[in-house]
Amino acid sequence: MAELSRKLRKELNESQIEAVSALDGPLLVLAGAGTGKTRVITYRIANMVANGISPGKILGLTFTNKAAREMRERLATIVPPDAAGKVFLGTFHSFCARFLRRHASLKGYGKDFTIADDTDQSGIIRQVFSDLEIRKDIVNPQACQYYISKVKSEMSKPEDLAFRDTAMAEAFPKVFKRYNQTLFNQNMLDFDDLLLVTVRILMDNPDVLERQRSERTRLLVDEYQDTNYLQFRLLELLAGEEKHICVVGDDDQSIYGWRGARIENILNFATTFNGAKTIKLERNYRSTNTILEASNAVIAKNADRHEKKLWSELGEGEPIKIIVADNAEKEAELLADLVVDALAGRERLDYNDIAVLYRSNHLSRLVEEYFRFARIPYRLVGAKSFYDRKEIRDAVAYLKIIVNKRDDQSLLRILGVPPRGLGDKAIEKLRETKERTKEPLTDILADPLFQSSISAAGAAGARTFAETVRRFRHEFADAEARGGLADTVRRYLEDVGYLDGLARIHKNTDEYLKRRDNVLELVNAISEHEAKEGKPVPLLEFLEAHSLSDDNDKVKEEKEAGNAVTLMTVHAAKGLEFPMVMVIGMEEGTFPNEKAKMADALDEERRLFYVAMTRAKRKLVLTRAKERMHRGTYLRREPSSFLADIPKSTIAETDARNAFEKVDADALRKAFENFTI
Numbered sequence: 001m002a003e004l005s006r007k008l009r010k011e012l013n014e015s016q017i018e019a020v021s022a023l024d025g026p027l028l029v030l031a032g033a034g035t036g037k038t039r040v041i042t043y044r045i046a047n048m049v050a051n052g053i054s055p056g057k058i059l060g061l062t063f064t065n066k067a068a069r070e071m072r073e074r075l076a077t078i079v080p081p082d083a084a085g086k087v088f089l090g091t092f093h094s095f096c097a098r099f100l101r102r103h104a105s106l107k108g109y110g111k112d113f114t115i116a117d118d119t120d121q122s123g124i125i126r127q128v129f130s131d132l133e134i135r136k137d138i139v140n141p142q143a144c145q146y147y148i149s150k151v152k153s154e155m156s157k158p159e160d161l162a163f164r165d166t167a168m169a170e171a172f173p174k175v176f177k178r179y180n181q182t183l184f185n186q187n188m189l190d191f192d193d194l195l196l197v198t199v200r201i202l203m204d205n206p207d208v209l210e211r212q213r214s215e216r217t218r219l220l221v222d223e224y225q226d227t228n229y230l231q232f233r234l235l236e237l238l239a240g241e242e243k244h245i246c247v248v249g250d251d252d253q254s255i256y257g258w259r260g261a262r263i264e265n266i267l268n269f270a271t272t273f274n275g276a277k278t279i280k281l282e283r284n285y286r287s288t289n290t291i292l293e294a295s296n297a298v299i300a301k302n303a304d305r306h307e308k309k310l311w312s313e314l315g316e317g318e319p320i321k322i323i324v325a326d327n328a329e330k331e332a333e334l335l336a337d338l339v340v341d342a343l344a345g346r347e348r349l350d351y352n353d354i355a356v357l358y359r360s361n362h363l364s365r366l367v368e369e370y371f372r373f374a375r376i377p378y379r380l381v382g383a384k385s386f387y388d389r390k391e392i393r394d395a396v397a398y399l400k401i402i403v404n405k406r407d408d409q410s411l412l413r414i415l416g417v418p419p420r421g422l423g424d425k426a427i428e429k430l431r432e433t434k435e436r437t438k439e440p441l442t443d444i445l446a447d448p449l450f451q452s453s454i455s456a457a458g459a460a461g462a463r464t465f466a467e468t469v470r471r472f473r474h475e476f477a478d479a480e481a482r483g484g485l486a487d488t489v490r491r492y493l494e495d496v497g498y499l500d501g502l503a504r505i506h507k508n509t510d511e512y513l514k515r516r517d518n519v520l521e522l523v524n525a526i527s528e529h530e531a532k533e534g535k536p537v538p539l540l541e542f543l544e545a546h547s548l549s550d551d552n553d554k555v556k557e558e559k560e561a562g563n564a565v566t567l568m569t570v571h572a573a574k575g576l577e578f579p580m581v582m583v584i585g586m587e588e589g590t591f592p593n594e595k596a597k598m599a600d601a602l603d604e605e606r607r608l609f610y611v612a613m614t615r616a617k618r619k620l621v622l623t624r625a626k627e628r629m630h631r632g633t634y635l636r637r638e639p640s641s642f643l644a645d646i647p648k649s650t651i652a653e654t655d656a657r658n659a660f661e662k663v664d665a666d667a668l669r670k671a672f673e674n675f676t677i
Contacts, residue, residue: 007078012036012043019246019279020044023051026239026273027246028224028266032310033295033614034286034577037248038067041220042074044246045087048218049079055086059216059238062091063223064575065549071222088216092231093191094548096198100189103208106201109187112540114404115547116183116190119393121145123409128178132171139171148176152192153228153260155199185438187406195230202237213240224249224269228260236272243273251306252299255571255608257601267304284310284614286577288317291613291620294650299610301645302603310614319652320620322586322643327627327634332366335582336374338621339565342580347618351377353579355566357612359591363584364567371565381568387549391502391515395522396546398498399489401442401469402476403540408434408441418501420461426454442469468496476539483536486527493519570612581616583609586624587637609642 008017016036019029020043031037041060049055062068068089076084088095101111116124125141125148128134151158158176163169183190189197202209219238221227224247227235239245247269254263270276284292292310299305325331335356342349356367356378364380371378386392394417397410404410415422422430433444444450446466451459472492479488493499499516506512529545530537566578585591592605613620622643627634 008043008047012039013283015279015281015283016040016043019281020047022246022277022279023048023053024244026243026269026276028269028276028278029246029248029281030278030306030308031248031250031281032284032308033250033253033611034284035281035310036283036285037222037281038070038074040281041222041248042071042078044220045071045075046078049083053218055079055083057215057217058087058220059095059218060087060089060220061095061222061235062089063226065091065094067222067575068094091548092234093194094544096194096234097544097548099198099212100194100201103201103205104189104197106205106208107197108184109189109197110404110406112404113187113189114400114407114410115194115544116188116409117547118145120188120409121148121179121190123413124179124182125175128175128182132174132178134171134175138167139165139175140168143168144172144175144179147172148179149190149192150260151176152190152196153230155196155230155233185406186408187404188409192230195234199230199234199237202234209237213238217242217244219245221245221247222249225251225254225263225266226256226261227265228262232262232265239273245273250308252302252308252607253574253611255574255604255611257604263304267306278306280306280308282308282310284312285314286617287312287614288314288618290317290319290650291616294320294620294646295610295613297647297650298606298613298642298645302606304603317618320622320646320650321652322646323621323623324639325623325625328366328625328629329370331584331623331625332370334623335367335584336370336376338582339371339376340374342619347579349580349619351563351565355568355573355576355578355581355615357568357570357573357581357583357615358585359570359593359608360585361569363590367567367584377562377564378567379564381566381572386518386521387546389515389518391518392522395493395498395519396543398493398496399539399543402473402492403543405442405473406440411441414498415465418497418504420465420497421455421457422461423455423458426458426462429453442466446470465496468492472496480536480538483530485530485537485539485542486523489526489539490520490523493523570608573615574611577615577617579617580619580621581612582621582623583612584623585628586622586640586643587628588640589637590628591640592642606642606645609640 008020012020016039019027019040023044029037029040031040045055045058045060048058060068060071062071068091071089072084075087075089078084097115100109100113104111104113122141122145125144129136129139129141147158147161151161158173161172163172183193202212216238219235221235226249235245235247247266249266251263251266254261254266257263265272270278287295287310289312292312296309323331323334325334339351339354342354343351356364358364358367361382368378368380394414397413400407400410401414412427415427429450430441430444433439433447433450434441437444445462451462454462472488472495475488475492476485479485499519502516502519503512506515526537526542529542570583583591589597591609592602596602596605624639624643625637628637629635
């Protein structure tokens with residue numbers, strides 16, 4: 001206890017100590033950008049443990065695996081490892097998945113349910129459209145997927161949505177019902193269901209709710225400004241009457257309204273949780289005061305917010321550069337020059353120290369072209385991740401049908417990968433049999449009656465496939481008890497014909513070998529997961545971890561690619577920081593986005609710009625083009641209205657001709673001496 005007190009005084013400022021010390025009742029910690037919220041949460045947990053609160057009673061909920069991982073790692077350095085291991089620190093979805101493994105049967109699901117990702121959802125919706133004879137040129141399937149999530153996250157009904165389009169208004173309730181029934185029949189839950197089914201079980205089963213409240217009596221929530229209605233209801237239920245709940249967040253960084261986040265949750269916290277205490281963290285440990293002064297001025301234009309004023313002890317720093325280029329091509333060329341200038345300048349920045357941020361993904365194209373021309377290495381965050389590759393998704397589908405025999409969606413994905421003599425007629429017969437018998441497709445494939453109704457080649461393929469799957473269900477059960485999951489996965493993918501079958505799918509030898517190596521890398525990932533756990537890992541546990549990986553995990557994967565400039569959207573940059581940040585496309589209609597302006601969502605756009613500015617530690621550059629191509633025509637662009645909110649005292653306004661510091665020619669040459677493509 002005394003040692004912890006010394007650490008608190010040494011490592012935390014006064015506001016942070018206050019937040020760490022207020023252990024009882026509802027607490028709102030308004031943590032501005034770069035103010036050390038992760039440190040506060042972990043020390044708060046440590047202080048709870050030091051004050052006699054059982055670590056097993058503490059539930060910490062985050063939005064990303066990265067945040068949970070960082071908190072676990074920090075906590076392990078402050079409290080004994082056995083205590084740290086008993087605290088739950090994970091995402092909302094991982095908590096609900098764990099809860100449902102125990103209680104899903106209360107809503108008719110098996111505990112071996114699988115999680116439907118975006119691709120699974122799209123496939124089910126396509127099948128629903130086919131079954132209901134809905135034309136995709138009249139009703140948009142992607143729009144249906146969006147509205148399904150909206151209805152679930154708001155706990156509303158499909159009939160509650162007001163559609164201008166009469167075809168969508170008529171079709172959507174039918175699609176919604178059929179989609180959910182299909183998921184249920186296949187023992188699958190989508191991401192929204194993980195929360196929704198959990199909330200409904202807690203609402204409908206008072207005994208389960210009370211038991212859950214008694215198991216986890218202390219709640220901590222990270223990034224509370226990003227919670228939607230469903231997450232709010234979950235927290236409200238778990239908090240109970242005692243309301244020992246601490247939420248940490250920043251309303252000025254609420255940028256996910258388009259996917260259901262409700263800024264009202266954090267703005268109204270003190271009202272919702274009566275008697276809540278509010279503590280502001282305003283000392284920034286990331287940026288210079290010039291950057292913070294400009295950021296404070298921009299966000300102050302929003303009316304509905306908790307007032308905060310960030311400050312730093314890192315000094316004033318250099319002025320913000322606003323650079324005006326003649327057109328988008330010149331803007332991209334200037335960015336390349338700025339990178340070279342930064343590498344050869346006094347501070348000797350590295351490629352990894354630099355990020356280019358943009359409002360929309362399409363703005364990266366020209367930047368990529370000019371970076372390639374200038375031989376500047378870059379990583380494009382948001383591009384296809386390793387786990388998004390088709391061969392990896394197919395391999396995962398093979399594994400899903402092992403743990404969930406009712407997962408017809410996964411089986412249909414890989415039944416013809418590689419070809420097994422089961423053509424369109426056999427698939428049609430399979431669906432007909434399914435409609436009549438309601439049996440899982442894997443069971444139908446093994447049925448001699450079904451095999452006798454299709455071609456000899458198809459019957460042989462169905463028989464071999466079904467027998468292999470049945471055999472490996474037993475082998476995976478053995479692996480769960482004795483270990484060796486990775487080896488079992490490799491043998492299964494070989495025996496089921498997938499690994500060698502890739503050669504029949506990809507005639508080009510190099511392409512086949514590359515994809516085969518990718519699948520074997522998945523096996524390596526499973527082996528690493530086993531080694532990290534230090535005990536036998538069930539296949540279902542690995543698949544759940546895979547399904548619940550998020551964009552931040554993909555950013556980490558991309559960062560491991562080497563020394564390179566980071567190109568990413570502002571949304572993807574949230575939670576990150578770089579010594580030098582360049583925000584491009586600072587024009588009206590680009591940033592703020594034209595659609596956001598039309599939707600009267602300027603407050604959220606301004607918060608997004610605030611997030612972009614506060615990613616910068618030392619250097620912030622804002623660029624705009626006088627002209628930009630739009631649908632094949634150059635159009636004149638007006639400067640972003642946000643630029644006018646930046647105090648003149650913080651700006652070193654310039655144009656394309658004097659955008660750069662003078663650099664030493666020798667330093668510039670040395671910056672490229674060891675660079676190769």
